[in-house]
Amino acid sequence: MDQKDGFDLQIFLPYLLNQAAEESSIAFQEVYKSRYGMLRTEWRVLFHLGIYGEMTATEIGSRARMHKTKISRAVQKLEDRRLLKRVRDAKDRRAERLSLTDAGRVVYADLREVAAQYDARLTDRFSSDDVARLRDMLLILSTPR
Amino acid sequence: MDQKDGFDLQIFLPYLLNQAAEESSIAFQEVYKSRYGMLRTEWRVLFHLGIYGEMTATEIGSRARMHKTKISRAVQKLEDRRLLKRVRDAKDRRAERLSLTDAGRVVYADLREVAAQYDARLTDRFSSDDVARLRDMLLILSTPR
DNA sequence: GATTGTTAGTTACAAAATCAACCATTACAG
DNA sequence: CTGTAATGGTTGATTTTGTAACTAACAATC
Numbered sequence: 001m002d003q004k005d006g007f008d009l010q011i012f013l014p015y016l017l018n019q020a021a022e023e024s025s026i027a028f029q030e031v032y033k034s035r036y037g038m039l040r041t042e043w044r045v046l047f048h049l050g051i052y053g054e055m056t057a058t059e060i061g062s063r064a065r066m067h068k069t070k071i072s073r074a075v076q077k078l079e080d081r082r083l084l085k086r087v088r089d090a091k092d093r094r095a096e097r098l099s100l101t102d103a104g105r106v107v108y109a110d111l112r113e114v115a116a117q118y119d120a121r122l123t124d125r126f127s128s129d130d131v132a133r134l135r136d137m138l139l140i141l142s143t144p145r
Numbered sequence: 146m147d148q149k150d151g152f153d154l155q156i157f158l159p160y161l162l163n164q165a166a167e168e169s170s171i172a173f174q175e176v177y178k179s180r181y182g183m184l185r186t187e188w189r190v191l192f193h194l195g196i197y198g199e200m201t202a203t204e205i206g207s208r209a210r211m212h213k214t215k216i217s218r219a220v221q222k223l224e225d226r227r228l229l230k231r232v233r234d235a236k237d238r239r240a241e242r243l244s245l246t247d248a249g250r251v252v253y254a255d256l257r258e259v260a261a262q263y264d265a266r267l268t269d270r271f272s273s274d275d276v277a278r279l280r281d282m283l284l285i286l287s288t289p290r
Numbered sequence: 291g292a293t294t295g296t297t298a299g300t301t302a303c304a305a306a307a308t309c310a311a312c313c314a315t316t317a318c319a320g
Numbered sequence: 321c322t323g324t325a326a327t328g329g330t331t332g333a334t335t336t337t338g339t340a341a342c343t344a345a346c347a348a349t350c
Contacts, residue, residue, distance in 0.1 A: 014170040020166075021166040024158055024162055048154070050152075058327080065168070067307085069307080070308090073306090073307095094316070112150075119158050141267065142165045201299095214338075239299070240297090
């Protein structure tokens with residue numbers, strides 16, 4: 001099984017990024033899944049509300065680049081579990097302002113702590129300069145041009 | 146929508162990696178999807194065979210860290226399209242040795258060229274030192290520890 | 291050489307993501 | 321105003337993925 005070809009999958013950036021993203025998500029996923037039965041879309045919505053406070057589904061969608069149907073279903077589930085509440089916007093009655101309930105904030109605080117420690121553990125094998133540069137580059141790569 | 150919280154999703158590595166992976170895959174996905182009607186698993190299998198020559202499904206799976214059912218289905222589709230052929234292994238008749246057909250090699254050569262150019266376009270905004278360091282770090286992050 | 295355990299790969303069923311169509315409301319053009 | 325387009329969000333149908341259970345072949349033990 002030697003390499004027979006000049007091309008190397010292991011340096012193809014989209015592939016590498018995908019592998020790194022998947023591997024580095026596993027242990028965190030394990031936590032939000034087993035501890036709260038959440039899906040990826042769900043913790044993302046939760047975090048957006050935890051971090052930014054009140055937002056609409058569309059705002060979350062454009063910030064997280066998630067499709068609106070994903071968000072709609074995640075919001076529904078979080079609401080069912082009483083982690084999130086919706087209030088119809090008075091000025092634009094199509095929109096609803098989403099925010100966390102007290103219970104939601106507790107869950108968020110817990111997961112936020114897990115995330116912070118997990119992130120620290122992921123990055124502690126690199127110098128802080130390297131990590132900073134890595135984050136910069138990833139942010140640039142995440143931005144559509 | 147100011148930040149109300151000390152934590153920032155935009156520096157959480159698994160999130161960042163995911164965003165970068167997704168964004169940086171879009172345009173390439175567009176090509177293999179529209180040009181050959183392929184799925185991500187399918188081009189991955191195709192590339193593995195294109196790069197490494199003959200392999201078994203299990204070998205591809207462990208190298209790409211893809212579940213065997215995904216591979217089984219991708220192999221099936223590639224075979225249906227006559228891009229891949231299977232030969233039962235004589236020494237171990239459970240296994241099958243997979244390889245590309247001539248048609249498969251043509252498709253691979255085309256996509257490989259697209260990938261190389263695409264990768265160049267993704268990385269041309271960074272210094273080559275930075276890109277090298279980025280690849281190193283991503284490879285480390287992709288490896289289970 | 292039977293028994294038990296493992297490995298390669300497939301298949302059936304459940305969970306989730308995608309896509310298109312949809313309703314309600316708002317924005318905008320004439 | 322009125323008709324048409326655009327926006328916020330939901331729903332249903334289809335596709336894709338994930339999980340478990342399965343068959344067939346091999347390996348190891350007794």
